[in-house]
Amino acid sequence: MNKKLQVWTPLLFSLAMVAGIFIGFRLKEAMPGKSFFSIDKRDPLQEVLNLIENKYVDTINVNKLSDTAIDIILKSLDPHSAYIPASEVEDINNDIAGSFFGVGIEFSIIDDTLNVLTVLPDGPAAKAGIKIGDKFLAVNNTGIAGVKISEDAIRKLLHGQKDSDIKVTVFRDSQKQVITITRGMIAMNSIDAAYMIQDSIGYIKLGKFTEVCYREFMQTMEGLQKKGLKKLILDLRDNGGGVLDQAVEIADEFLDGDKLITYTEGSHFPKKEYRCKRPGLFETGSLVVLADEGTASASEVLIGALQDWDRATIIGRRTFGKGLVQEQYDLSDGSALRLTVARYFTPVGRSIQRPYTNGRKAYFDEINHRFTDGETLTADSIKNDTTKLFKTVGGRKVYGGGGITPDIFVSMDTAGYNGWDKKLYTKGTLENFGYHYYLSNEQALKKYKTSQDFVSGFSLSDNDWSYFTTIAAKDSISLNWITPKSKTLLQQELKSYIAHEIWRNEGFFETMNVTDEAVLKALEVLKK
Structure with a gap:
């Protein structure tokens, strides 16, 4: 029996191998592009990136190159599929969540310096004593004044972990002072x-x-x-x-x-x-x-x-x-x-x-x-x-x-606008006027106890308008030839930006809506 088994063993082994190979090919047919025993083929995109990283004549940031490749792929799909780099994910998620950890101020870059436009009531900055009109010169020893830093870069400095401290060098009343702010949750109201x-x-x-x-x-x-x-x-x-x-x-x-x-x-x-x-x-x-x-x-x-x-x-x-x-x-x-x-x-x-x-x-x-x-x-x-x-x-x-x-x-309503209005927004001219007007007239504005009082009782003087034209001229915007309707529209917007300094968005929209054509039409429909 042992001798017979020795004779037939090679044949049986050969038949088993043939059967295995046959089964392997049939499985391969059932799974296109895949081998029964082999690992999946390497991704050509990753192979190209690896070759560039290891062989290219110059040093290349492969991660940035990979981001670019992904963007190109997504652009071939639809306009709203998007790749979000790791550096931007937190901001995107915060926007969806409706909150973030920060200091609680609204600011504008005026003459290469951060100016505090509004302070969130009961927010971290308010509790630390930050006031409208303060100018931030440095954040945690990083100078931000006079260096043409972007608003996004400043936000990254101001945002951080909950209950973490941030030291800001503030210029107020012709003096410098260092104020420590403990970051907290800031709600982005919908x-x-x-x-x-x-x-x-x-x-x-x-x-x-x-x-x-x-x-x-x-x-x-x-x-x-x-x-x-x-x-x-x-x-x-x-x-x-x-x-x-x-x-x-x-x-x-x-x-x-x-x-x-x-x-x-x-x-x-x-x-x-x-x-x-x-x-x-x-x-x-x-x-x-x-x-x-x-x-x-x-x-x-x-x-x-x-x-x-x-x-x-x-x-x-x-x-x-x-x-x-x-x-x-x-x-x-x-x-x-x-x-x-x-x-x-x-x-x-x-x-x-x-x-x-x-x-x-x-x-x-x-x-x-x-x-x-x-x-x-x-x-x-x-x-x-x-x-x-x-x-x-x-x-x-x-x-x-x-x-x-x-x-x-x-x-x-384009009757009052002739193209220059875009510059007023892109350069922040209207916002800057409201900010400076508030700082110069803070005591006088306190007589308006509510935004309703302000809407019905406040109006800009001729001197206020002259001051605005001066600010516009600094932004290379000439208003010498402005039409009466344009002036009326702009004065309402200027009034709204002043209201924003006191009552934030609520004051802004309540003031703007007085002359808003869509709002007026809505009131007309609802009264019928």
């Missing part, structure tokens, strides 16, 4: 302003959808209801979106029953519906929503639901047109990928995403073209995609494929 604009009519300016937006909104609504709120103006102009779930929760407060608010769907994400799930706080009161070309994403989810259900009157201009949903994925090196995973649709099935087949540049340039082709001036110039026609629950025509068209169009 509500910019909220007040009763008229009897029974409330106004809420919602700036962005953070993770705490819904809670802040509910607290604001309850406060206004105690003051007699029956009708509401919800201002979503220049609200670029944020956390989708928060927009859905707010929509639920305006819609009754189990109405569909939105649904999302993607190639790798099954359809998901978002419906009303609780009795709302404001299901029956008259509602107007203000929108413009800066209204995007989660804001459009909210507006789309209200428009499709005929729940609100939308006033303003066509919204941005972003109907893509992104999810953020953390990567191993601390960076992150914000990847588009689905589209969202309004209750009647509209996708309001604008086309992006011509590339990112053309996609974002489309917004600028609205200002040059007349769309911001006349409703007839709005370019709706008539092939994507839908109807609201009440039978009104609405369109998909290019943002949300308002029910009532309000043009951008």
Whole structure:
């Protein structure tokens, strides 16, 4: 038996090898590109980066090169998928969370020096004794005055860990002093302003959808209801979106029953519906929503639901047109990928995403073209995609494929502006005037106990206007030929920036809204 086994063993072993090889090839066919025993092929992109790092003639920052390669890949997908370098992830996450750890000031760089514009009441800086008008010369022995440092770089110096100390060298009353500030949590309020604009009519300016937006909104609504709120103006102009779930929760407060608010769907994400799930706080009161070309994403989810259900009157201009949903994925090196995973649709099935087949540049340039082709001036110039026609629950025509068209169009008031206004904003001329005016007239302004008193009782003098033209001239902006209407508009804005110094955003919007055409139209609609 042993001799027979010795004879047949090589043959049996050979048959086993043949069978193994056959099975291996069949498995390879079942898994294209993979070998049964071998490891996956190396990524060509990583191979190229390794060769550059080890063989290239000059020293190269491979990490930076890798970031560039990722950006190029993402640009071939859609305009809103993005790679976030590790150095920027914290700021992005803070913006979503609606808070960060810092000192609690608003500042502007004037003549290469940080000037404190406002101090957050009861914030870390206020508790340490920082005042409006203080000039920061150094932060933790790092000089920041006269060195042309960017605002982003200064923010990185001011932000830090909770309860950590920061020493700032302050110039005040012609003297230097060192002040220690203990960093604390700073809330980035999603509500910019909220007040009763008229009897029974409330106004809420919602700036962005953070993770705490819904809670802040509910607290604001309850406060206004105690003051007699029956009708509401919800201002979503220049609200670029944020956390989708928060927009859905707010929509639920305006819609009754189990109405569909939105649904999302993607190639790798099954359809998901978002419906009303609780009795709302404001299901029956008259509602107007203000929108413009800066209204995007989660804001459009909210507006789309209200428009499709005929729940609100939308006033303003066509919204941005972003109907893509992104999810953020953390990567191993601390960076992150914000990847588009689905589209969202309004209750009647509209996708309001604008086309992006011509590339990112053309996609974002489309917004600028609205200002040059007349769309911001006349409703007839709005370019709706008539092939994507839908109807609201009440039978009104609405369109998909290019943002949300308002029910009532309000043009951008360009009669008073002739191009120079952009310089006033980019150079911070208006903000600087409000800051310097406040410092020079702090005692006189104390007679205005509330922002309402200021709105009704304050006006700029001829000397104040002359002072402003002097500041503008330093920024290479001549106002000698300004029209009467332009002057009236600018004076209202200057007044608003002064109010901002005292009451921050709430004072600013309360003052601006007195002459805001969209707000005035909203009041007209709500009074009918």
